Amino acid sequence: MGDILTAKNLNLWYDKTKALKDININIPENSITAFIGPSGCGKSTFLKTLNRMNDLIPNVKITGEVCYKGQDIYGNSVDVNELRRNIGMVFQKPNPFPMSIYDNIAYGPRTHGIKSKVKLDEIVEQSLRNAAIWDEVKDRLKKNALGMSGGQQQRLCIARALAVKPDILLMDEPTSALDPISTLRIEELAIELKKSYTIVIVTHNMQQAVRISDYTAFFLLGELVEFGKTDQLFSQPVDKRTEDYITGRFG
Amino acid sequence: MLSKKRKAYILAMKSIMLISTALTAALVVFLVAFVFIKGIPHISWELLSTKPSYIDGKIGILPDILSTVYIVIATLLFVLPLGVGAAIYLTEYAKNKKIVGIIEYAAETLSGIPSIIYGLVGMLFFCQFLGFKTSLLAGALTLVIMNLPTIMRTTQESLKTVPQSYRDGAFGLGAGKWRVIRTVVLPGCVDGVITGCILSVGRILGESAALFFTAGFAHSLYGILSGLVNPGATLTVALYVYAKENGEFEVAFAIAAILMALTLLINLSATLVGKYFAKKREL
Amino acid sequence: MTKNKIIESVIHGVFLILGLVTVGCVFLITIYLVISGIPAIKEIGLIDFIFGTEWASTAAEPRYGILPFILTSIYGTAGAIVIGVPIGFFTAVYLSKIAKPKIKSFMESAVSLLAGIPSVVYGLVGMLVLVPGIRKLFNIPDGASLFAAIIVLAIMILPSIIKVSMTALEAVPKEYEDASLALGATPVETYFRVSVPAAKSGIAAAVVLGVGRAIGEAMAVMMVSGNVPNMPSLFQSVRFLTTAVASEMSYSSGLQQQALFSIALVLFLFIMLINATLNFFLKKERD
Numbered sequence: 163m164g165d166i167l168t169a170k171n172l173n174l175w176y177d178k179t180k181a182l183k184d185i186n187i188n189i190p191e192n193s194i195t196a197f198i199g200p201s202g203c204g205k206s207t208f209l210k211t212l213n214r215m216n217d218l219i220p221n222v223k224i225t226g227e228v229c230y231k232g233q234d235i236y237g238n239s240v241d242v243n244e245l246r247r248n249i250g251m252v253f254q255k256p257n258p259f260p261m262s263i264y265d266n267i268a269y270g271p272r273t274h275g276i277k278s279k280v281k282l283d284e285i286v287e288q289s290l291r292n293a294a295i296w297d298e299v300k301d302r303l304k305k306n307a308l309g310m311s312g313g314q315q316q317r318l319c320i321a322r323a324l325a326v327k328p329d330i331l332l333m334d335e336p337t338s339a340l341d342p343i344s345t346l347r348i349e350e351l352a353i354e355l356k357k358s359y360t361i362v363i364v365t366h367n368m369q370q371a372v373r374i375s376d377y378t379a380f381f382l383l384g385e386l387v388e389f390g391k392t393d394q395l396f397s398q399p400v401d402k403r404t405e406d407y408i409t410g411r412f413g
Numbered sequence: 414m415l416s417k418k419r420k421a422y423i424l425a426m427k428s429i430m431l432i433s434t435a436l437t438a439a440l441v442v443f444l445v446a447f448v449f450i451k452g453i454p455h456i457s458w459e460l461l462s463t464k465p466s467y468i469d470g471k472i473g474i475l476p477d478i479l480s481t482v483y484i485v486i487a488t489l490l491f492v493l494p495l496g497v498g499a500a501i502y503l504t505e506y507a508k509n510k511k512i513v514g515i516i517e518y519a520a521e522t523l524s525g526i527p528s529i530i531y532g533l534v535g536m537l538f539f540c541q542f543l544g545f546k547t548s549l550l551a552g553a554l555t556l557v558i559m560n561l562p563t564i565m566r567t568t569q570e571s572l573k574t575v576p577q578s579y580r581d582g583a584f585g586l587g588a589g590k591w592r593v594i595r596t597v598v599l600p601g602c603v604d605g606v607i608t609g610c611i612l613s614v615g616r617i618l619g620e621s622a623a624l625f626f627t628a629g630f631a632h633s634l635y636g637i638l639s640g641l642v643n644p645g646a647t648l649t650v651a652l653y654v655y656a657k658e659n660g661e662f663e664v665a666f667a668i669a670a671i672l673m674a675l676t677l678l679i680n681l682s683a684t685l686v687g688k689y690f691a692k693k694r695e696l
Numbered sequence: 697m698t699k700n701k702i703i704e705s706v707i708h709g710v711f712l713i714l715g716l717v718t719v720g721c722v723f724l725i726t727i728y729l730v731i732s733g734i735p736a737i738k739e740i741g742l743i744d745f746i747f748g749t750e751w752a753s754t755a756a757e758p759r760y761g762i763l764p765f766i767l768t769s770i771y772g773t774a775g776a777i778v779i780g781v782p783i784g785f786f787t788a789v790y791l792s793k794i795a796k797p798k799i800k801s802f803m804e805s806a807v808s809l810l811a812g813i814p815s816v817v818y819g820l821v822g823m824l825v826l827v828p829g830i831r832k833l834f835n836i837p838d839g840a841s842l843f844a845a846i847i848v849l850a851i852m853i854l855p856s857i858i859k860v861s862m863t864a865l866e867a868v869p870k871e872y873e874d875a876s877l878a879l880g881a882t883p884v885e886t887y888f889r890v891s892v893p894a895a896k897s898g899i900a901a902a903v904v905l906g907v908g909r910a911i912g913e914a915m916a917v918m919m920v921s922g923n924v925p926n927m928p929s930l931f932q933s934v935r936f937l938t939t940a941v942a943s944e945m946s947y948s949s950g951l952q953q954q955a956l957f958s959i960a961l962v963l964f965l966f967i968m969l970i971n972a973t974l975n976f977f978l979k980k981e982r983d
Contacts, residue, residue: 251874423884505711515719532942680786
């Protein structure tokens with residue numbers, strides 16, 4: 163298994179505040195990598211550097227490099243839109259567009275130039291099946307997506323991200339706004355999805371990281387303190403700060 | 414890379430947006446420049462300080478300036494207590510949602526009615542039914558109805574920013590409702606009242622259709638009290654009469670330039686007042 | 697009851713009355729328009745009044761058909777919308793989503809100024825720039841026409857369209873836009889395919905508000921439309937519902953004056969319909 167995403171000496175500033183300090187990490191393909199750490203530690207910020215969503219925030223400065231399949235995504239020749247198509251994102255709060263379920267899923271493919279109704283139908287069904295929500299919504303594809311429950315909305319958002327056929331799925335605390343049962347379903351889904359995708363998930367819930375992830379990265383105050391196999395990091399942390407955090411001494 | 418189709422779409426949309434915005438900007442610049450260039454040369458002290466005289470064949474707009482001032486004062490005098498009172502009722506007293514809904518719907522309806530209809534009803538009600546005849550007072554009262562929703566809305570908005578804790582604090586000290594309103598609530602809505610006044614003055618200055626049949630279009634010189642019971646043209650009405658009825662375009666443009674300058678002034682003061690109170694609230 | 701309680705309830709009553717003044721005004725206006733508008737319609741006959749194509753109020757045998765005014769008002773408003781809405785809409789998208797803060801704040805003041813300029817000033821500039829311009833450009837005897845009125849109205853509704861659309865576009869949750877960008881859509885694609893659809897009720901409200909403004913405007917169109925009761929045609933002098941009332945009111949009496957009140961009633965019904973539509977969209981926007 164190769165590393166699909168790597169960061170080298172990555173620093174990020176908001177105005178004059180340094181939010182990420184010299185991050186180095188290699189994220190392996192077809193696995194789930196969890197980012198944990200107390201709030202404000204930089205884990206979400208780092209996640210957003212991986213598909214350049216931070217570009218949208220004014221006064222952000224980034225140095226160092228992030229390589230996707232060996233190419234620096236901050237390089238001059240990179241097409242941000244193509245990058246974001248390959249590295250999809252699921253947000254903390256489910257954010258379906260105020261349109262029908264069908265149009266939500268079809269939005270991405272349509273944007274990238276797919277017009278054929280047959281093809282779109284196929285993509286919509288396949289994406290919804292992959293996100294394990296097809297059976298629940300197949301009879302109401304034309305209904306507004308905002309009428310779904312929070313858990314369903316989040317799976318719809320995952321399906322929407324899958325519809326543009328990405329390699330990597332970035333998930334920013336995808337279950338923090340959901341009830342336990344919906345959370346469980348998203349977790350099952352994530353494990354299912356890692357067969358064909360690479361998943362990076364930010365979570366504030368350490369049990370979740372243990373349950374689903376293969377690798378875990380612990381962030382503190384903008385630094386990547388420790389990164390390793392999940393079972394190892396949680397059973398024999400190398401850094402004292404990691405140990406303090408996972409044993410609940412702070413955070 | 415983006416497909417050609419997408420690139421073309423983005424370029425087309427960007428161009429349309431830029432052209433639209435540029436067009437809007439150019440329009441404003443043209444209007445302001447045109448009116449000033451055509452109007453300012455014809456503004457003279459004589460024009461501002463005299464009344465029209467058929468004998469000398471001269472036009473002066475002093476009566477129109479005074480009529481405008483009188484009508485602004487009279488309108489605000491009536492509309493302020495009404496509008497502020499209504500806003501206080503809505504935010505402080507009304508518990509019944511239905512009544513609030515009805516009053517707010519009525520206010521929205523009022524702000525949607527065209528001024529020509531106000532003029533007509535004002536003529537029927539104030540001039541004929543109440544017997545005020547065609548007079549500045551009848552015009553002012555018509556404008557009171559038109560401006561009621563504005564004052565109500567701005568006052569209501571500023572009342573909403575008075576923290577509930579202030580009221581609770583005052584009630585907690587055993588103050589009665591009226592006392593709480595006088596001491597805590599009213600001082601809190603000063604900014605809304607001032608904003609409302611500025612907006613209303615702007616609207617009164619710009620109004621013509623509603624005043625045509627209620628306040629008339631005479632150019633006689635009066636003091637404020639006798640002015641109010643006699644007909645008179647405000648600057649805006651005078652502009653219309655000079656341009657459309659008399660073909661006196663030089664005077665019309667002079668008035669237009671004055672109105673344009675006043676509009677600029679009003680917009681500027683509305684912005685400044687808004688900024689001032691926003692800053693004050695932050696402290 | 698103690699003395700204090702009595703005072704409090706009296707004050708409560710006073711405020712209640714102040715609150716109800718607006719409702720009273722709406723009733724007053726409605727009742728006056730209905731009472732004064734009905735007699736002429738009765739005398740002329742509803743069908744002849746609404747669908748009559750000839751208005752000759754001062755003829756020896758007067759005719760009171762207001763179809764020309766109704767159609768002129770509808771065509772004029774539609775024309776203003778066709779021209780004003782696209783310009784206003786695209787300006788609003790640019791200002792709310794793309795423009796740099798400095799340009800945005802300059803344009804916001806410019807738009808407020810546009811909204812504040814008295815309608816007679818628009819009429820005056822229209823009379824001296826637009827009317828002769830149209831006469832020369834299209835080589836017609838008189839430039840005072842429906843076309844001139846449409847241009848003036850399109851300019852006059854711009855501020856409402858821009859302001860209300862901007863408010864709606866700025867209220868679109870950033871999450872929608874983020875989701876679209878994360879799918880690889882460009883910012884411009886995102887604004888038009890996600891933000892605009894999400895703000896559609898608010899933009900619809902802006903258009904309806906524009907319709908209300910355009911149909912109710914009197915003085916500016918009076919100054920540029922020629923004020924002749926023709927059936928509407930783009931390059932002919934026309935008379936609107938509003939200008940029909942305004943142009944004859946000062947010298948009319950008897951049935952002629954009553955017919956003017958009836959025209960005002962028709963205009964009022966249009967406006968009430970527009971207000972109801974506006975409220976529908978505003979409520980939808982809020983939900």
